[in-house]
Amino acid sequence: MAESHVDLGFIEKTEPSKLTCQQFPSKVGGKPAWLSLSPLPSPNQLQCSKCSAECIFLLQVYAPVEEDENAFHRTVFVFLCKNPDCHQPNSQDPFVVVRSQLPRDNDFYSSEPPTPMTPAPTKGDKLCVVCGISGPKCCAKCHSRSYCSKEHQTIDWKTGHKKNCSESCEDMTTDSSQILFPEYELQIEEEELEKEEEKSEAEKKDELRSFLDSDKANSLLPDCSPGDLEKMSNQSTDKVFLKFRKRLEHAPDQVLRYERGGNPLLVSGENKPDDIPKCTCGAERQYEFQVMPQLLSHLGVDRMEASIDWGTLCVYTCSKNCYHGNQYQQEFLWRQDYSNQV
Template sequence: MEFDLNGANISSLRISPFDEEEDEVQNNDTEDDISDEEEERIPMTLGFVDKAKNKWSLHRQYFPSKAGGSPAWLDPVNLPLEKSNLCDFCGDPLQFLLQVYAPLSEEWTFHRSLFVFMCPSMACLLRDQHEQWKRHPEKLSRSVKVFRCQLPRDNSFYSSEAPNEDGTEPSLTAGAPLCNWCGTWKGDKICGGCRRVRYCSGKHQTAHWRSSGLSHKVSCRQLETSAKSTELAASNSLWPEYEITNEDECELDTEMSAYNDTAGSLIPRTRVDGSHTKLLKDLEGDDDKRSWAFFQERISLAPDQILRYSSDAKAKPLWPVSSGRPSRPDIPKCNCCGGTRGFEFQVLPQLLYYFHVKDGEDSLDWATIVVYTCEASCQGNEAYKEEFAWVQLASQSSQS
């Protein structure tokens, strides 16, 4: 059974706005501390990755939530502006992490997707840690970026009716030409040889030319007389592609409770008999261990979850450790309207396992990535509005 991001029981997340509408308002908490595990638990929608049964379900006209591979741009023409696609530290194009389809009830947010990109370099992420603590800088340098895109029901890219769930839904408009190496960013640079293959940057052109097995050096002359170049990303360094499916955390709570009553416990007794509260009290004075214990207790319901989402105004992120959590002033205002940003979802480190990221000194790693978005989901002038991600590392020793 699948659930949409608002908890409605439907057959597919992709057609949720066509089936029903719900009033959703996001507001920040009034406290300086963004999270407190002792507060009343707010229902969350959990995201899980799985290989798509049908490849077409990840195409943009089916409004997917997906991780890895290349993004399914909601607005396929007006992509993020130049240089916003680069890591602000090394200058390389950012790599697509995941996207969440999260429509809201307003007319201009009938379709709404959030896209997360990051530099795969851990060295850049460590530099990013210092930058995210800067309040109100003239320019914030980041290696992790989030973009919000939204469209009304009537638009030039998609039908106003629910898409055909058989793979036959057409694209009403061709998208912008994309980089033939990463399949992610707009291909503004054209190969001088074949004049057909496009790139988003000189670095990706060089990578394509030198790649083993996929080298454009070999195929360039063949494409000079070809009708068109391949539309698929040639890079073999992209993260594996998955579909994101959803389930309500409260459903898991109910299932676990019923199972404990009938078949014995699969989790520590401290949680079942109520002494978990005592365990947390015993850890007072060590905030990081206390946060970690609570994090583990919540995650144990579904250890393979990679995403936690809520549109509830009172929802808060689940922090693995206490140190390195932001306070309200650390979350910048919306770049477009100047309004407050609120928590919407977080990405968990389990995703790194599915991306086959191996442990190593220089390997990419994080404790959680928390995404804050404009509470008003403002329209603005740009198709893709940049939002804010707060990254917490397992060790906060790098924090300034």
Template sequence: MSTAEVILGFLEEVEPWRLFSPQFPSKVGGKPAWLSQKDVPSLSQLECEICHLPMAFLLQVYSPLSGQDQCFHRTLFLFCCKTPECYSHNDSRCMKVFRSQMPRKNEFYSYDAPPDDEPPPEPYKGHNVLPVSGVKLCWICGCPGTKACSRCHSVIYCGKHHQTIHWKHSHKRECGSQESSGVSKSPFLFPEFELVTEPEAQNTKCKETEDIPTYVDETLAESFAETELEEIAMHETEEIKVFQRFKKRIAPEPHQVVRYHRGGLPLWVSAKHVPSDEVPPCSCGSKRVFEFQVMPQLLNSLCVDSTGASIDWGTVAVFTCSLSCSHENHYSPEFVWKQDFTDQINKEHETRDLS
């Protein structure tokens, strides 16, 4: 992907084989299409830092960097917790992101690009076991698994939590039958789509919203001194200005779910909770730069709404090593920042209808 312009990502339904690892997909939902088959993140690495339950795969972005041989293939993997209570305001501990990359000549994939008009000659088994490394994967989430069903020994899990989910969902009925290899669909996964991309039209770039009127809740007026009211009004005006700029920028393409602009700036939904000096450097010592963000529109397609609570975000920004350094570990942790809508933004916009 080019870094000179903003690239927009949209959801599209495709044949399943197009989302397998040898096709180097960008995709949302389903199981991760792991790039490197070594050092795949373990259960402990993929636990939510709040509830300590396994996170779910949210999306991956295939983002090779030109001019860097070690980044000929390069994918970023984003995971999120499925527990609604973990989505407290502006708390990013419910999300994690990993970077995997490799040169064109590697031990896992052909040197030549895969055909994009026909499925592979043999069914790809990478959703159950990684073909080259032999790493077994959890039936529920597609992450490395070390535990097998004690009865049939044919289904692998990353831990007891996912084994319990599968048993209650279908495995109690299927265990020991031909179905036990995983015919039924995992209830833990998000709906799966390809992430197709196109450049953002240049005329969508806009200046900051101007001349937005100040407002103050009159019922609070008697409780504050004049200087305090001016400060509140100024802050509320800035909040409206940032959100209106966000809405205006995405209005020409309201169905965008990802914005990619490596080295650029995120499109924030709020003037609050912006990581000015809070993005830590990479473990190699290099600074991290913004690479892509996930838009709130994606939530409409994830089937996550529930009575009383739901996973939620205003936008999720991913920052990666500016050098895209290589590590012995084939999956390098990067930095993710969740920003939520503020109370100043009308509740109707928090329902993700941003058109």
């Protein structure tokens, strides 16, 4: 991914074989395709800071840095808590972001480019059979199934392991469809913009009101409630939101925007990401990519009683790209919701 322009991510169904760790994918949902295979982040490191439940893998972006020999391979992972009660407006609590990077010569992968026939690495920590994160626990009876928590062990037991528990059940598949998000490949393309004539402020305000009253608003902002749209329409001076929705019109299906060292496309002039904590190494963090609200319609998170939503999720990573060998480094996510526009 180049750093001098914006790259867009679009989801696409593909063969699972393209989304394994040795293929270095960018992907949404399913289990994480870890980069460094040991040591993995512990289950405690991937807990929701609100309810302490295990966060579920949301997406990963493969983003090597050409000028950094220690980032020949580099992937940023985003996890989230699936409990809607933890998703308070503009709260970062239910999200966890970690970064992994490796030099070309490393402990897990060949220095040669992968092919469809490249075998999976044989090294690595044991993985939870339900969610794919580190699985330090195991079945006390067969010792061949690993888990991140008692909760996921119970899920595996109820969905088939109880009937098939034996020393030879290691490769038995687990139905994780109620736990994991649907799996997609993230296809990355450069953003292309058409030049437009600059409009007056009055024209922009009228255009914003018309847009928010139209059916098109619901298609571009699928998880924004009618009440929020009505309030946005009254907030006619919100130039930030106007810029956001105009930029989306060029590629309405985008679910991710990538511009390391650039600036995010915000949904509101309020709750801006102005207070980003430094990396633990002491360096400033910089914006790298953002997750767009269009992704929500593909995740199956809508519920009658409660649902998960966001305006945009902005991920910030170490500007120095600090290297910690095979260790994962925690990074930072800033969440901005529509509700603070009103």
